[in-house]
Amino acid sequence: MAKNYDVIxxxxxxxxxxxxxxxxKLGKKTLLIERHNLPGGAASSFVRGxxxxxxxxxxxxxYGPKEKPQGIRQMFNWLGxxxxxxxxxxxxxxxxxxxxGFDVALPNGREAVIDKIEEVVPGSRAGVSKxxxxxxxxxxxxDLLQAGKLLQEVAKLAPAFVKYATVxxxxxxxxxxxxxxxxxILEAYWxxxxxxxxxxxxxxxxxxxxxxxxxxxxxxxxRSHEITTALVHAIQANGGDVWFNTEVKRVLTxxxxxxxxxxxxxxxxxxxxxxxxVPNTVYAKMIDPAVxxxxxxxxxxxxxxxxxxxxxxxxxxxxxEELGIKDYSVFISSTGDSRTQYERMNTLDQNDFMIMNxxxxxxxxxSPAGTSLLYATQLYRDGSWDQVTAENYDEVKDKIARRVxxxxxxATGIKISDAVxxxxxxxxxxxxxxxxxxxxxxxxxxxxxxxxxxxRMANLDKEAQPIPHLYFCGGSxxxxxxxxxxxxxxxxxxxxxxxxxxxxxxxxx
Amino acid sequence: MNKNEExxxxxxLGELNQRRQEEINAAAATDLPKTYPMNELVKALHPAxxxxxxxxxxxxxxxxxxxxxxxxxxxxTTKLATFQPGQxxxxxxxxxxxxxxxxxxxxxxxxxxxxxxxxxxxxxxxxGFVTPYIWKNWQVGTTVAASGPAGELFYExxxxxxxxxxxxGGSGITPFYSMAQAILENTLDVNLTILYGxxxxxxxxxxxxxxxxxxxxxxxxxxxxxxxxxxxxxEHGFISKDLIEKYAPAADYSIFISGPSVxxxxxxxxxxxxxxxxxxxxxxxxxxxxxxxxxxxxxxEAKGKTFSMTVITRDQSKTIPAAAxxxxxxxxxxxxxxxxxxxxxxxxxxxxxxxLDGHTFTPTEFDHRxxxxxxxxxxxxxxAYPTSDLTLKVPVHDYANQFG
Numbered sequence: 001m002a003k004n005y006d007v008i009x010x011x012x013x014x015x016x017x018x019x020x021x022x023x024x025k026l027g028k029k030t031l032l033i034e035r036h037n038l039p040g041g042a043a044s045s046f047v048r049g050x051x052x053x054x055x056x057x058x059x060x061x062x063y064g065p066k067e068k069p070q071g072i073r074q075m076f077n078w079l080g081x082x083x084x085x086x087x088x089x090x091x092x093x094x095x096x097x098x099x100x101g102f103d104v105a106l107p108n109g110r111e112a113v114i115d116k117i118e119e120v121v122p123g124s125r126a127g128v129s130k131x132x133x134x135x136x137x138x139x140x141x142x143d144l145l146q147a148g149k150l151l152q153e154v155a156k157l158a159p160a161f162v163k164y165a166t167v168x169x170x171x172x173x174x175x176x177x178x179x180x181x182x183x184x185i186l187e188a189y190w191x192x193x194x195x196x197x198x199x200x201x202x203x204x205x206x207x208x209x210x211x212x213x214x215x216x217x218x219x220x221x222x223r224s225h226e227i228t229t230a231l232v233h234a235i236q237a238n239g240g241d242v243w244f245n246t247e248v249k250r251v252l253t254x255x256x257x258x259x260x261x262x263x264x265x266x267x268x269x270x271x272x273x274x275x276x277x278v279p280n281t282v283y284a285k286m287i288d289p290a291v292x293x294x295x296x297x298x299x300x301x302x303x304x305x306x307x308x309x310x311x312x313x314x315x316x317x318x319x320x321e322e323l324g325i326k327d328y329s330v331f332i333s334s335t336g337d338s339r340t341q342y343e344r345m346n347t348l349d350q351n352d353f354m355i356m357n358x359x360x361x362x363x364x365x366x367s368p369a370g371t372s373l374l375y376a377t378q379l380y381r382d383g384s385w386d387q388v389t390a391e392n393y394d395e396v397k398d399k400i401a402r403r404v405x406x407x408x409x410x411a412t413g414i415k416i417s418d419a420v421x422x423x424x425x426x427x428x429x430x431x432x433x434x435x436x437x438x439x440x441x442x443x444x445x446x447x448x449x450x451x452x453x454x455x456r457m458a459n460l461d462k463e464a465q466p467i468p469h470l471y472f473c474g475g476s477x478x479x480x481x482x483x484x485x486x487x488x489x490x491x492x493x494x495x496x497x498x499x500x501x502x503x504x505x506x507x508x509x
Numbered sequence: 510m511n512k513n514e515e516x517x518x519x520x521x522l523g524e525l526n527q528r529r530q531e532e533i534n535a536a537a538a539t540d541l542p543k544t545y546p547m548n549e550l551v552k553a554l555h556p557a558x559x560x561x562x563x564x565x566x567x568x569x570x571x572x573x574x575x576x577x578x579x580x581x582x583x584x585x586t587t588k589l590a591t592f593q594p595g596q597x598x599x600x601x602x603x604x605x606x607x608x609x610x611x612x613x614x615x616x617x618x619x620x621x622x623x624x625x626x627x628x629x630x631x632x633x634x635x636x637g638f639v640t641p642y643i644w645k646n647w648q649v650g651t652t653v654a655a656s657g658p659a660g661e662l663f664y665e666x667x668x669x670x671x672x673x674x675x676x677x678g679g680s681g682i683t684p685f686y687s688m689a690q691a692i693l694e695n696t697l698d699v700n701l702t703i704l705y706g707x708x709x710x711x712x713x714x715x716x717x718x719x720x721x722x723x724x725x726x727x728x729x730x731x732x733x734x735x736x737x738x739x740x741x742x743x744e745h746g747f748i749s750k751d752l753i754e755k756y757a758p759a760a761d762y763s764i765f766i767s768g769p770s771v772x773x774x775x776x777x778x779x780x781x782x783x784x785x786x787x788x789x790x791x792x793x794x795x796x797x798x799x800x801x802x803x804x805x806x807x808x809x810e811a812k813g814k815t816f817s818m819t820v821i822t823r824d825q826s827k828t829i830p831a832a833a834x835x836x837x838x839x840x841x842x843x844x845x846x847x848x849x850x851x852x853x854x855x856x857x858x859x860x861x862x863x864x865l866d867g868h869t870f871t872p873t874e875f876d877h878r879x880x881x882x883x884x885x886x887x888x889x890x891x892x893a894y895p896t897s898d899l900t901l902k903v904p905v906h907d908y909a910n911q912f913g
Contacts, residue, residue, distance in 0.1 A: 003824075037849065037861055037904055047858075047877050048661065049788060151519065159510035166521040226881035233885060243823050244904035245849060264907040284541040294538050302536035308547070317787050371787075386546040390553040390591060401667055420668045421788030432547040433555050439545040450529040458526060 005031045005241075007497055008261055008270030010248045013041030013435075014483055015474030016276030017231040018490030019497075021079045023274075024240035026498045031270065032235060033263065035247040038225070039232050041276075041435050041474075042309075042442050043483065045223035048422040050368050051315035054359055054375065055426070056442075057224045058192070058329060059088055059217030061208070062484045070215050072484050075491055080237060081230045085218040088362040093327040094188045095411045098334035103411075104185050105327060106213075113213050117182050127178035131186070134160035134172070135210030138203040145457060146492070164202035165454050170338075172202045184336030191331065191353060193480050194307045194379055195447045196342040204453045204480070219362045224483075251275070251287045251470060258287075258470035271504075272497040276474040276490070278437050278444065279466070280305070287467070296466040303451060305382040306443030306481060307345065308428035312401045314374040315367065315422030320360050323372060324414050328361040332411045345381045348388075348396060354378050356408045371421065376404045382439050382446070385428045397425050444475030453479055464496060471497055553590065556657045559598070560584035561627065563651045572633040573680070573714050574644070575616065579625050581652050589622045592658030594687040594697055595765070597793075598627070599656040599851045604642045606845040611639050612852050614684035614767070615658065616715075618691045630715065632680040656851055662765055662793040664688070664699050670761035670789075673699050676748050676776055678706040678768025679714060684793075685767065686715055689722045689729045702730045702756050704748050706772060708737040732756050748772075750779040766792035797853060799834050801894040804872035811870070811896035819900040820846060821865070823907075837862070837869065837890035837901060848890060848903050855892035858882075862890050867899025 007023040009016045012034035020032035038044055042056040063085060064070030069077065076082070091113065093105040104120050106113055110132050118125040141161025144154045155162040164172050169190075173183045187197040189208055197205070220226045232242050243263075250262040251273055260269035275282055279300055283292050316323065333341050333353040341353040355377045359366045367373040378400070388396050405417050428440030435442070445451060456463075456478040464478070465471055473493040479485035510518070560581035567575040580586040592598075592615055599612040617628035634640045662684055664673060675685040682705055691697035707713040713733060723731040734744040734752065744752060753764070764785065766776055773792060780790055798804070802812045811833045818831040818840060831840035838860055841848040851859035855875035864886045871878070875892035882888075890903070 037859060045879050045881075047856075047879060052879055151522065155510065155515050155518070159515075162518045162522070163510050163514060165518060166525050222880035222884065225879050226884070229881045229885045229887075241824075245906045246823065246904070247907060280541050284543050289540065295533065297538050297541070298536040299533045300541060301539065302532045315788070388546075388550065390550065393550070393554060398666060405667075417667075421786070423665060423667045428547045429550045429554060432545075433551045436548070438542070438548065440547040448532070450525060450532050454522070455525055455529050458522075459529065 003266070003268050005029050005268065005270040006501055007031070007272045007274065007494075008033065008268060009274045009276065010251075010261060011035075011041070011276030011474070012039040012228070012232070012242070012244075013276045013474050014043050014228070014486035015477060015490035015493075016274070017228060017235070018075070018079070018487045019274045019276065019473045019494035020240055020242070020490075021081075021231050021234045021238070022491050022494030023498055024235055024238035025079055026495070028498055028501060030235065030240040031268065032240060032242045033246050033248050033261065034242070034244050035436065036434060037244050038228075039242075039244075040224055040228035042431060043224035043228055044434075045225035046424070048313075048315060048424055050371065051373055051422050052223055052366075053313040053315070053373065053424065054219075054223045055311075056309075057219060057483060058355065058357060058377070059212065060085070060219060060483050061211050061217055062215065063218040064215045068215075070211075072487055075487060079231070079234045081227070081234050083226060083230055084221050086221065086363045088217045088219055088328050090328060091213055092188060092329040092331055094185055094331045096184070096333055096336040097411050100181065100336070102181060102185065102336070106185070108213060108216050110210075110214050117185060120185070121179050121182040124178055124182040127173070127176035128182065128186070130176050131173065131178065131206065132210055134164065134202075135206035136214075137161055138207040139210060141203055142207055142453075160206075161203045164206075167202050168198050169200045169202045169205040170197040172206075181336070184338075187336075187338050188331045190338045190342075191355065191379060192482060193447065194342075194443050195452070196338040198339050199449060200447070201452045201454055219359065221363060221366075223366075248286070251282060253288050253291045253467070256291045257468040271501055272469050272471065274471045274473055274493055274497055277472070278305070278441060278476045279472055280438050281436070291467055293466065299463070304446040304448060305438055305441045306446045306475070307379040307381050308385070308431055308440040309426065309442050310378040310380055310400060310428070311426040312376040312404055313422075313424045313426070314376070314405075314416065314420060316372045316374060316416055316419040317370070317421040318372065318419045319370050320358055320372045322370075323416060323419065325358045325361065325372065325374075328358060330356045330408070330412065332356070332407055345379050346384050348380075348384060348400065351378055351380065351384075352407065354404050354407060374416065376408060378404060379443075380428060382441065385440075388429075393427075393429065397427055401425055442475070443481035444477070447480055464493065553588065554657075556586075556590050559590060559655045559657060560586040561653050561655055563647055563649055563653075565649060566647065569630070569714055570712065573630065574633075575628050575630040576647065578627045578629070578653075584652065589625055589627055590657050591619045591622050593663035594618060594691040595663035595684040596658040596660040597684075597852075598629075598658055599853075601654045601656070602639060602642070604638065607638075607842045608845070608847045609639065609842050610656075610850045610853065612660070612854075614660070614662075614687065616683040616686050618687055618694055619696055620691070620694045630680060630683050630686075632714065659851060659857060660793055661856070662767065662791055664697060666698075668788065669699075669763045671699055672758045672760060672762035673701050674753060674757045674762050674764045675701060675703045676706075676753070676764060676766045676768070677703060678772035681768030681772070682714055682719070683767075685765070686719060689719060692728050693722050693726050700728045700758065702732070702758065704732050704734060704752065704756060706734045706736060706748050706768065708735065710735055710738065710740045710743055730756070748776055748779065750782045753779065753783065763789045763791065766790070770798065793852075793854065793856070797836075797891075798872070801834060801870055801872060804874065806873065807870055808868075808896050816867075816895045817898045818867075818895060820844070821900065821902045822846065822905045831895040831899070833895060835894070837888065837893050837895060840895070841890065841903065846903065847905055849906055850891055853891045855889050858889055860890040861887055862904065863887050863902040865900040865902055867895070868897040869893040869899065870896045
């Protein structure tokens with residue numbers, strides 16, 4: 001029985017899938033183990049009646065068109081994953097319903113966005129143009145860092161990255177004399193990472209904004225499940241094994257090093273073990289506490305779990321045209337202040353930041369003719385659902401759904417509540433159920449000031465193997481949450497683990 | 510960026526890292542929590558396995574019984590999960606060499622679940638595999654493992670109107686019995702009209718009990734429809750469009766259907782003539798057939814054959830026979846493989862497996878797969894039939910003992 005692997009990956013989330021696909025692409029004998037019967041973690045789909053709903057993806061970034069492939073498309077090409085993807089039209093529409101509110105639909109493309117913001121908030125042009133220059137430099141900065149360049153060199157080639165590395169996004173926008181309203185419009189993406197703009201490190205936010213606006217965003221034809229299933233096939237095509245419905249109970253250690261995993265009563269040995277799990281789960285339940293270094297335990301205690309999600313999935317029996325829906329992505333709140341929006345994410349009754357997506361706008365034909373597929377998303381901070389019990393769960397869940405649907409109807413004037421053919425709701429409990437993350441966390445770790453991408457990446461070499469031969473990828477790894485980030489961590493960590501094997505191999509010869 | 514700015518930026522970056530180290534050093538080295546409130550809530554609302562114990566068996570004439578269950582505390586189940594009236598649990602049974610599942614709608618109510626009680630009502634299927642075993646072996650004290658509550662045949666306030674017309678045949682009455690009683694207990698806020706098809710007036714499963722509920726609340730109306738005899742006070746014939754229109758409320762309503770395949774095929778044709786909005790007709794648990802060749806698109810040459818199926822489970826492999834008229838799941842169960850399954854009607858996708866080689870047939874009516882699963886060759890084994898020799902990768906469970 002084959003029970004020895006070069007690389008064992010635990011967890012088939014986006015990060016784990018790519019880590020495993022990378023390892024077997026590099027010729028390593030690889031095993032990917034997943035507890036659930038589907039790949040993807042939150043990146044999945046489910047069928048209700050005539051609809052197949054997208055569980056999680058809003059916009060896949062860093063993909064790019066075929067003729068100008070960005071990082072993720074290049075990675076997928078290398079892995080042998082070739083899917084028909086749809087470019088999402090427009091960036092986002094942002095509606096603030098309260099005092100000093102606005103309703104702005106941002107297009108794609110740098111100049112179009114600058115023009116639009118100038119039109120809505122005269123006097124913004126110079127600042128916003130500069131912001132885009134900086135954002136382009138920040139993209140370059142991350143690329144240079146990933147390529148192993150030193151900060152001195154980054155400072156020369158991408159000065160804005162270094163200059164604003166520790167400055168909050170909102171502060172830079174203020175320094176650029178971008179008027180408040182325009183700042184708020186340009187801060188909507190904070191929700192994709194869950195850090196308010198007064199704390200969010202500038203380079204990452206600017207990189208994200210410019211990546212979305214200039215390179216566009218993508219969605220697969222058949223929901224996230226198509227990407228994850230294609231990745232499973234890429235693994236199998238390169239000789240890797242994938243086991244579903246299989247729970248790793250323990251990470252096995254010997255002499256303080258990870259040497260494999262326990263599945264049921266079987267011990268499977270692996271020279272490298274990569275976990276696409278929240279490290280808290282591993283340290284609390286899956287490994288001998290004696291081998292966890294004090295520094296690692298302290299780091300894990302010092303961090304804060306990220307947010308969880310709440311989604312209402314709606315299959316409507318009218319087409320987007322009949323309903324009057326034109327936008328793929330609409331962000332709605334009563335206030336444009338991201339700090340207030342973030343603070344309210346701590347409460348069940350005050351949280352009024354929501355996103356409504358209509359998938360048909362990006363992927364025509366994603367639901368039958370004459371129907372539309374919508375999903376509303378809210379984020380809730382760790383702990384905000386702790387008081388919900390089995391007794392009041394349904395009531396809380398339904399109440400928020402009604403509120404979110406009404407908020408969308410009031411903000412847009414589009415009536416959807418009388419066209420519901422199918423509905424399903426996901427809460428932090430749902431994410432805890434399917435992903436088994438602590439408290440249903442979907443965003444990995446919250447980005448405290450000292451724990452966002454720059455600090456994480458700067459410490460990657462030191463922290464990548466908290467225990468020899470044990471690595472982590474995915475949302476809790478060295479980047480923040482999101483599909484592209486999870487893929488990148490899987491790719492980087494997968495390569496790192498393989499490189500270490502190659503080095504050992506040379507040593508042994 | 511001038512030299513000074515650059516120097517200042519490097520200093521700030523150094524400070525950021527310094528701060529990181531300080532925060533880590535200042536943090537506790539205490540053990541991390543083993544669980545969290547949401548993960549505990551999952552155990553209460555959506556347990557992967559519930560261990561049950563039979564506390565009472567009620568006879569309903571010669572061919573039907575109700576089994577009353579309490580949590581099997583010896584096996585670690587202390588409470589029963591709540592559910593939506595209309596949902597089912599899937600029992601996991603070890604019969605002879607086979608490990609099989611059977612979904613049964615919970616006939617009792619959420620209030621009773623809270624008090625530690627589920628009731629399942631079954632009809633004996635002569636020549637069947639499971640019910641004769643249960644009739645012969647189950648007694649008070651028998652233990653059985655089950656899934657958590659599942660299924661989509663329930664009232665959803667964000668979607669459905671306040672009026673539900675339930676169409677039931679035989680033991681298909683159980684989800685509606687649960688709804689009726691929940692209405693009586695004030696935990697379900699709908700008006701329910703039950704059109705209940707039976708053969709004869711003296712053979713209506715739970716007929717008296719349902720009548721009792723209907724007499725206590727005007728929100729539950731019961732119409733018995735007899736196919737085999739004409740008796741005053743009962744409707745006669747099948748549940749037709751005219752009959753539905755006669756009893757359905759004038760206002761906006763949804764139709765829920767639960768019953769044997771034959772009834773379902775008939776009723777769906779009648780319901781279609783009512784032209785209700787899509788989504789206003791819901792049904793469940795109709796996915797089994799022993800005659801896949803009766804469905805459109807079946808390759809005629811496969812009929813009557815027995816194929817050879819190589820089954821890969823993790824790092825093991827085994828070759829077993831697979832008859833054309835039985836689902837892949839049944840072939841797996843006959844061979845003693847502990848294959849995952851739950852709803853057995855093509856909906857829940859618990860039995861999702863990968864066809865590595867060969868061909869299968871899934872009737873369109875039962876094909877609720879994700880598009881990418883169709884694209885990449887995955888099937889739901891409970892509704893997929895072999896049409897050639899094949900190789901199937903089955904994700905057998907390793908954890909807990911799925912079968913108690």
